[in-house]
Amino acid sequence: MSHVSMTVNGKQMSGDAEGRTLLSQFLRETLGLTGTHVGCDTSQCGACVVHVDGVAVKSCTMLAMEADGADISTIEGQAAEDGTLNALQQAFQDHHGLQCGFCTPGMIMSAADLLKNNPTPTEAEVRHHLEGNICRCTGYHNIVKAIMAASGQDVSSIAAE
Amino acid sequence: MYNFDFEKPSTIADAVAALGDDEAQALGGGQTLIPTLKQRLASPSKLVSLKGIGEMQGICIADDGAVCIGGASCHADVAGSSDVFAGLAGLAGGIGDPAVRARGTIGGSLANNDPAACYPAAALGCGATIITNNRAIVADDYFEGMFATALEEGEIVTEVRFPVPEASNYQKFEQPASRFALVGVFVAKYADGVRVAVTGASEEGVFRWAEAEAALSANFSAEAIADLKLDSDGMIADLHGTSEYRAHLVGVLTRRAVAAAA
Structure with a gap:
């Protein structure tokens, strides 16, 4: 066991980790931040995406000890303190960008990463960026629509709801 | 996952020393190794992260014009660098998905030499030189078959040097679930040949x-290769495609790469 410290959603947090402890496991089981989901065991589904030092990564494919000292953002840090959703979260709600909601934390974190680097992506760019995020409910249309709406674009003519 | 010790040295020398331990293994971005560990297909005693080594980061242009990429550089850095020629940047930008590109490294990809990985095609297609902690290996001598390379036990890919082609392009036919190449072709045109x-x-x-x-x-x-057929003997056959299909794809993708080369 080693002691691992990181800044998570602006707060300093720490706990013990083995060499094999995944970042996703550390966030969920040690820090109690269960908003980060684990949907597969093969690094394909993207439900576990968080930001590490400002970059979206799959937290199930990074060791907790690799994140020692890092600045982490998770889904829990996206809404305001009073629970007001951020623009992306609100757009997912407004455009029915989720059904069961399991993939949503990863979708939101991946989308936030896209919009940071490309504030007004095309539909094709959104779909390309979400290649590593799997949703089994929605068929993606409303997720894409929500992300484009959150970027301030007119989405009235794109995917059907 | 079986448990292991973890080290994150900050110099190549310290990493080489750490890898001297029995059953120690280097960890690049972990985008192949960590899933492998999850499946219990590997059981190293210790992982030595190469991500903290400053001298293995970054991209630069050498005096002879070659693009030099630090072994611990991630795919997103290569894809987004203005120092990297279009064929190579495009290849790096198409590996996996954005989160994989943010972690996976060129050194890790070349050291693993997955038979369906993208970077080996660029390194061999450009006649790159693979620099390790103790020698330089030309790509023609480096790749020795599926998951096999000229690397010795504990040897680290610290840098890769790509001579800049006049034109190049990479075309990949993706296996849609894994985003690995069902077939990928890198074409590079140099003054002394293609x-x-x-x-x-x-x-x-x-x-x-x-x-x-x-x-x-x-x-x-x-057009110059329109009638050229690759023999399907020795091509991979699996549930994703027959050997004949793969041989056919090689021809199609080579023509596309030539047409798109810039």
């Missing part, structure tokens, strides 16, 4: 398609 490297197709791993290179060196156009 190189064509194929990944994903052969049971021997990445290889050069000599007949296409000869034809394209004489006439760099898709």
Whole structure:
């Protein structure tokens, strides 16, 4: 066991980790931040995406000890303190960008990463960026629509709801 | 996952020393190794992260014009660098998905030499030089078959040097679930000839398609190889495609790469 410290959603947090402890496991089981989901065991589904030092990564494919000292953002840090959703979260709600909601934390974190680097992506760019995020409910249309709406674009003519 | 110790040295020398321990293994971005560990297909006693080594980061242009990429540079850095020529940047930008590109490294990809990985096609297609902690290996001597390379135990890919082609392009036919190449072809045109490297197709791993290179060196156009067929003997056959299908794809993708080369 080693002691691992990181800044998570602006707060300093720490706990013990083995060499094999995944970042996703550390966030969920040690820090109690269960908003980060684990949907597969093969690094394909993207439900576990968080930001590490400002970059979206799959937290199930990074060791907790690799994140020692890092600045982490998770889904829990996206809404305001009073629970007001951020623009992306609100757009997912407004455009029915989720059904069961399991993939949503990863979708939101991946989308936030896209919009940071490309504030007004095309539909094709959104779909390309979400290649590593799997949703089994929605068929993606409303997720894409929500992300484009959150970027301030007119989405009235794109995917059907 | 079986448990292991973890070290994150800050110099190549410390990493080499740490890798001297029995059953120690280098960890690049972990985008292949960590899933492998999850499946309990590997059980190293210790992982030595190469991500904290400053001298293995970054991209620069050497005095001879070659693009030098630190072994611990991630795919997103290569894809987004203005110092990297379009064919290589495009290849890096198409590996996996954005989160994988943010972690996975060129050194890790080349050290693993997955038969369906993208980077081996670029390294062999460009005649790159793989620099390790103690020597320089030309790509033609580096790749030794599926998951096999000239690297010795504990040897680290610290840098990769790509001579800049006049024109190049990489075309990948993705296996849609894994985003690995069902077949990928890197074409690079140099003053002294054209190189064509194929990944994903052969049971021997990445290889050069000599007949296409000869034809394209004489006439760099898709028409020059329109009638060229690759023998399907030795091509991979699995549930995603037959060996004949892969051999066919090699021809199609080579022509597309030539047409798109810039």
